[in-house]
Amino acid sequence: MTQITLEIDGKTVEAVEGSSLLDVARQAGADIPTLCQNAQLNEKGSCRLCIVEVVKGKKRSLVASCAYPVENGLVVKTSTPEIEKHRKLLVELLYPTALHLAKRYGVKESRFDGPRGDCNLCGLCVNYCRDVAHKNVLFFEGRGVDRKVSFVPGKAHECSSCGACFDLCSGGFVVNNHGMIGLNERAYSGS
């Protein structure tokens, strides 16, 4: 495996090719907040909290560190006033879910009064159910602002005997709804 050398927050860091900036930066001591990230899961890049500043040659950009592979010569800053401003706004958009992050960022309320519920669509439950539990009971229904987590019609009851993803949920949705009939089954009964 090739060794990569890069600079993170002023320190020179050695890393293994193929690792993500997030993993390497955390190993080097950076405290990067994440919500949707989980070492057991493949899906990444949903919450954007892990954004860091990367300078490559003359180009400066903000990237999601969970999805960015390490490269030689990168100059990385894991926290800047600009980055923190964005992270705080994202946490405000998550409120009142992900309260652990709200605490970290001193967010006690949200200035946004549009609709929100007990699910922030981080995807941990859906992806865990698919990739680790191999039960495929949960899925993402719809797209855009209508996207929601749903139970496969007829399978919602399986969650009661499983509960493996309950601890992953930062909004309470799965815990609150697992016992019910597949949330949208009523709409799909065809009659």
Added chain:
Amino acid sequence: MPRLENPHELVTLRVRSRVQRAAKPQRISICGGTGCLAAKASGCIEALRAAIERHHLSNKVELQETGCHGLCERGPIVVVAPQQYCYLGVTAADADEIVEQSIIQGRPVERLMYQNDGAERVASLEKIPFYRDQQRLLLDANTRIDPRSIDDYIAIGGYTALERALIHMRPEEIIASVKESGLRGRGGGGFPTGKKWETTRNAPGDLKYVVVNADEGDPGAYMDRSLLEGNPHGILEGLIIGAFAIGAQQGYVYVRQEYPLAVENTVRAIEQAREYGLLGQDILGSGFNFDVDVHRGAGAFVSGESSALMAAIEGHVGRPRSKYVHTSVSGLWDRPTNLNNVETWANIPHIINKGADWFANVGTKTSPGTKVFSLVGKVQNSGLVEVPMGMSLRKIVYDIGGGIPGNKRLKAVQTGGPSGGFLPESMLDVPVDFDELRNAGSMMGSGGMIVMDEDSCMVDAARFYVDFLAHESCGKCLPCREGLRQLLHILNRIVAGDGREGDLELMEELCDTLAATALCALGTSAPNPVRSAIKHFRSEFEVHIREKRCPSLACMDLFHYDINTRLCNGCSLCQKNCPSDAIRGEHKKPKTIDQESCVKCGNCETVCPPKLDAVSKVAGRAQLPEHSPLLRQKTG
């Protein structure tokens, strides 16, 4: 149809097709694009065919159904060659006159000729202002060939570029030529095409792909549809040349689901090309193998994004990928894939045939070539226009488009679709050029150009785009999904009269984070319409927020209808036509509107006799009685 084993056989076929075309000295071309078909062009075609037969002219006159002619507002369109008489708004009843006057007597039919605003009538196509100022490099073929006939395309020179490229050029030379031409992607990104091809060619791996992006999701844009419907071989030729240059053996044309005729014509074109051996093994004896398949979209705007489109072809949900590796290096099935827009591919045969220098000299230095725009909205001559880059918006809207109907004032021109921005009247001299438009605060985008007049509300326009994006977003990433949700909520409050101090600043914050952190270009460019509307029309937003008024009289909650009792003569026409029983007043007495019941349908204004003109739209909310439940709703 016998296979063409080598270039010589192609040349022979071309000569034969030309002779066949020239055999009939006169030709009637009628636009058979989806638009004109909707305007009953098929009835005209049948009527013309019958008229030709009745006069026993079938062996002298070629009747041809072509692709889109561009002046869509005035379809069905008929062009009579060789004189190039252009007739607009043709109906089946005109068929006899066209045949008798123009074919037999060689005279134009005056009443079908182009006219704008009482000016003189214009007979021939090149003199019509709409066409005169265009440079129809790509669209010209649409008026001359039947898209269902490969021989037609070959007769006008089709597949000469393929022959030149495959037989007389090396892949590296082709790429160098495309680079030198300066061609930039026509899908909106404006990335240098030659450079993209080179990256894909140089990427490691033997299996490579080329893709035509015909997903054209920008509302208000239909250039790609007309190019693909009207001349599918023109795109195929470019694709095969590109595949050869890049080293790809398989290509895909991804067409959005809403374009059935484009799919049909492309599938047929591919089958015809295969039969002639222009697709498949050992094309024209060059040793190059390449084939193409068509993929249909299923109704999702976001799937037009490169990585999303490739995910869809692979059979996954058409969602963009959070990857920082270009699809040129790792695309379809993780293999190097070159994706270009329909219009980009359509330019390639012209670059090969006429040379990179020629192309580089059309348009501007940094944006060479032409661009097809769909000029729509509040404009007289709505349709597809193709102009050299560098032409000013003013010229396009006024000289080509014929200006604003009803003598209204122009308010803004929107370019770039949901990723673009609004340009106010004061910026109308901006030339259409990738960099100039970006510097002006908008972008080229795929070519949608929407004209808005004084009756268009810019707050409503910003809200329209945010609503579109909120529902077309894939919904995966937080800033885009939740950012758009909150932006939409704020804009909905504002147009309902519930805007607050601080709303503009809040929106600006949301825009900043969305632009900086979203996963794909849909999200990062979503703020553009909002930012540009606020930038150029801030006072309009402020009036909505502070005064609860819509000056353009467009936002339903911020205007009301009013009956002037001094002008009203009590005729009761409005009362009889009110669907919600909202007009009060006894017979023959002046009427008043019960604002609580009014649904703002506007019937009263429409039916009030013009000589009385007693009903008008007034900006601002109506005075509602204090106890009104409608008032309570707003402050909830």
Added chain:
Amino acid sequence: MNEPLEGATLTHEDRQFLNQLILQYAGRPGMLLSVLEKIQERQAQKYLPLEYLEHVAERTGIPSAQIYSVATFYSLFNLKPQGRHSVCICRGTACHTRGSQRLLESVRLQLGPYQEDGEEGSADKIFSTTADGEFTIRTVACFGQCALAPVVEVNHQIRSHVNERALNREIETLRHEKH
């Protein structure tokens, strides 16, 4: 709480059709989309019955969770039966600029009431089937007929430069048509 799936079971004919379809597209990229399209086309009411989707999941090994995800992501697919007549109003920018919102309101008013779950709609979009199952009105983001705005598709035929009265009249005519 642990109810099995509601809805009809598959007939032998249905099963045969599905199995053939799956065979036909087996191994091809994007087969799921093509299969779903064909299933919907075959249904008189132009939708994807749940029991069909479950069968596809069983035969192909694709988890039904993925099939539902795909079916609900794309606008083309319906999971509920559609009305006999379809009215689709274009909500593209050119159409919006030329008054399609007004057309939408007018048709919405004309055709109510709607089925219980179908009330989702806003100023801009709607996707509802009338209570009597006769009409489905929906919106499309853009047909690509922008110069002919405003555009409405009635029973798969495009109408251009649509005016409110003509549209209302056409819908009334369809309403009074015998089966």
